[in-house]
Amino acid sequence: MINNKQTINNALQLYGSPIYVFDKRAFIENYRAFFSAMKTNYEKYELSYSYKTNYAPYICKLVKELGGYAEVVSDMEYYIAKKVGYEDDHIIYNGPIKGKLGNEMLLNGGMLNVDNLDELTRIVDLAKQNSKINIKIGLRLNVDIGQSFVSRFGIDVTSGDFEKALGLIQTADNLDVQGIHIHVGQSRTVMAWTNRIKEALKIIDKYFDGKKLKYIDLGSGMFGEMDDELAIQFGKDLPKYLDYAQAIGMVINEHYKDYTYDNKPILFTEPGTTLINHYIDFIATVSSIKHIRGKDFVVLDCSKHNLGEISYLKKLPINVIHNNKNQEQIVDGEFVGYTCLEHDKMYIGYNGTLGTGDNIIFGNVGGYSNVDKPPFILPNCAMISMEGESLELIKEKESFDYILDTYVL
Numbered sequence: 001m002i003n004n005k006q007t008i009n010n011a012l013q014l015y016g017s018p019i020y021v022f023d024k025r026a027f028i029e030n031y032r033a034f035f036s037a038m039k040t041n042y043e044k045y046e047l048s049y050s051y052k053t054n055y056a057p058y059i060c061k062l063v064k065e066l067g068g069y070a071e072v073v074s075d076m077e078y079y080i081a082k083k084v085g086y087e088d089d090h091i092i093y094n095g096p097i098k099g100k101l102g103n104e105m106l107l108n109g110g111m112l113n114v115d116n117l118d119e120l121t122r123i124v125d126l127a128k129q130n131s132k133i134n135i136k137i138g139l140r141l142n143v144d145i146g147q148s149f150v151s152r153f154g155i156d157v158t159s160g161d162f163e164k165a166l167g168l169i170q171t172a173d174n175l176d177v178q179g180i181h182i183h184v185g186q187s188r189t190v191m192a193w194t195n196r197i198k199e200a201l202k203i204i205d206k207y208f209d210g211k212k213l214k215y216i217d218l219g220s221g222m223f224g225e226m227d228d229e230l231a232i233q234f235g236k237d238l239p240k241y242l243d244y245a246q247a248i249g250m251v252i253n254e255h256y257k258d259y260t261y262d263n264k265p266i267l268f269t270e271p272g273t274t275l276i277n278h279y280i281d282f283i284a285t286v287s288s289i290k291h292i293r294g295k296d297f298v299v300l301d302c303s304k305h306n307l308g309e310i311s312y313l314k315k316l317p318i319n320v321i322h323n324n325k326n327q328e329q330i331v332d333g334e335f336v337g338y339t340c341l342e343h344d345k346m347y348i349g350y351n352g353t354l355g356t357g358d359n360i361i362f363g364n365v366g367g368y369s370n371v372d373k374p375p376f377i378l379p380n381c382a383m384i385s386m387e388g389e390s391l392e393l394i395k396e397k398e399s400f401d402y403i404l405d406t407y408v409l
């Protein structure tokens with residue numbers, strides 16, 4: 001987490017408070033460590049970055065430069081992938097509702113994973129209307145990998161829906177299956193990954209035996225790097241990239257041991273939070289300190305909406321930079337935001353000193369933060385990339401007019 005007072009002051013002077021700070025060097029290092037763990041355990045591995053997690057184009061472009069594919073779940077995200085320079089054959093289009101650009105992408109040979117039978121019916125029609133073009137699709141499977149809930153995504157493999165899907169595909173001569181996709185949220189154990197690959201291979205053996213598939217896509221859902229303060233809240237001895245990679249590799253390598261490289265499927269995963277969470281910090285400033293009936297409230301110039309998914313589940317790791325000479329003792333303090341919501345609490349149980357003008361740095365805010373910030377009460381702040389001492393603006397602060405532009409005055 002960023003803790004260099006000079007860099008923090010520079011960032012705030014140049015771009016104002018609050019602000020997101022992307023740590024470019026550390027992200028690249030982490031990307032390479034992740035990719036290498038996967039690649040050394042399955043030689044035909046490819047990484048497809050989950051845009052929804054954080055589609056800041058600067059980051060998407062960096063992923064492209066590092067060799068990653070793009071995983072998108074809407075026309076907007078597909079548009080971003082094209083804007084940063086992706087060709088269709090390096091984009092994976094997922095999601096329960098795809099837009100018109102999904103059709104365009106399919107006709108251009110992109111990888112699109114079908115979520116349900118209605119979507120498939122529309123694609124069968126598209127294939128029939130374009131009978132001279134060979135269209136290849138992936139199927140998202142709904143399987144039980146031991147999670148504690150029934151997922152709503154994908155085509156159920158237990159109800160006959162999967163067989164129906166295969167029957168529908170056969171009604172169009174120019175439509176074929178080229179991949180299998182599984183993603184189940186909230187399942188980050190190594191066992192969940194072993195189960196994913198086993199389930200995928202079971203389906204492949206049962207329905208595609210002898211047929212060469214281009215890819216198996218296992219989605220994402222791994223624990224990424226994080227500060228100890230946060231890791232401890234998820235439990236002891238969290239799995240590392242290598243633990244996941246070895247578990248998947250053991251199963252997939254055994255299954256394809258007699259295949260040549262060319263005949264093996266590409267293995268994709270789609271890391272999002274896994275890749276980005278640890279590499280964006282958020283700097284906020286203490287605006288006021290209130291003591292009300294024995295409770296200490298520290299009001300920050302931001303809101304809970306700035307901080308992303310993890311802040312809703314756990315207590316984010318923080319750094320405090322003391323700028324004010326007059327420090328007050330805070331006991332069991334709550335960091336609260338600029339909204340008028342009582343539940344706009346960003347940190348509970350702070351014990352230490354603070355003064356107005358001090359900075360609070362929240363770590364691990366890379367996922368579902370800037371992309372999930374509503375214009376509630378105030379627009380969003382700027383984002384910069386930090387590379388050593390050098391700072392670069394990668395998202396401007398949103399203006400009031402930017403918010404108003406889509407309303408009719």
Ligand SMILES: Cc1ncc(COP(=O)(O)O)c(C=O)c1O
Nearest residue numbers: 050183220221270271272273274
């Ligand atoms: C289809 C799909 N792929 C990838 C991801 C990203 O997973 P993670 O953030 O756990 O790396 C998600 C997140 O929900 C997803 O739905």
